[in-house]
Amino acid sequence: MRSDTPSLERQTERTIVPLYTPEQRRRRDESRWTLVQGTLAPVQFLIFLVSLALVLRYLSTGAGASAATLSIVVKTIALYTIMITGCIWEKIVFDKWLFAEAFWWEDFFSMFVLALHTAYLTALFLDWGTERERMLIALAAYATYAINATQFILKLRAARLQSARDAGNAAMVTA
Numbered sequence: 001m002r003s004d005t006p007s008l009e010r011q012t013e014r015t016i017v018p019l020y021t022p023e024q025r026r027r028r029d030e031s032r033w034t035l036v037q038g039t040l041a042p043v044q045f046l047i048f049l050v051s052l053a054l055v056l057r058y059l060s061t062g063a064g065a066s067a068a069t070l071s072i073v074v075k076t077i078a079l080y081t082i083m084i085t086g087c088i089w090e091k092i093v094f095d096k097w098l099f100a101e102a103f104w105w106e107d108f109f110s111m112f113v114l115a116l117h118t119a120y121l122t123a124l125f126l127d128w129g130t131e132r133e134r135m136l137i138a139l140a141a142y143a144t145y146a147i148n149a150t151q152f153i154l155k156l157r158a159a160r161l162q163s164a165r166d167a168g169n170a171a172m173v174t175a
Helices: 008-015 022-030 032-061 065-094 101-125 131-174
Strands: none
Touching: 022 065, 032 065, 032 131, 065 101, 065 131, 101 131
16 A cells, blocks of 8 residues: 655654754854853743742732832843843854744744833833733733743753764764
């Protein structure tokens, strides 16, 4: 019985695209910006968790507006910092400041994250809307950040799987 659909094995082989070339992996591993990104990402995530709790507390009780506002500003500064250093990292590893093929969708979605965080800051500094409305903007920004963070975690996992796969292939070749 002939099937016009490729076997799962052949489909899988075709869809596995390496995240890094060997040269890109070398540049990634040698760059100090890899450590910077690896440090900033969990720090930003912790800031996010604390800020999210403060925003939710404000939205549910009306208490703690100043603490929530300060935490959103700190979170936004952390976001801008990781975005700027991430662009430097991408330039070193992929020779593109942003939208390198391997991280195109993550970078694309990051623009929405930045836009919402910036909308919050704009509303805050220009005193647009009520405190509650600004907190809802922050909540929307945090929802996009959570999606974007998940994208990057999945990409990191893919990179680790690629490294393990490459190490296994290298071991088989030398055996």
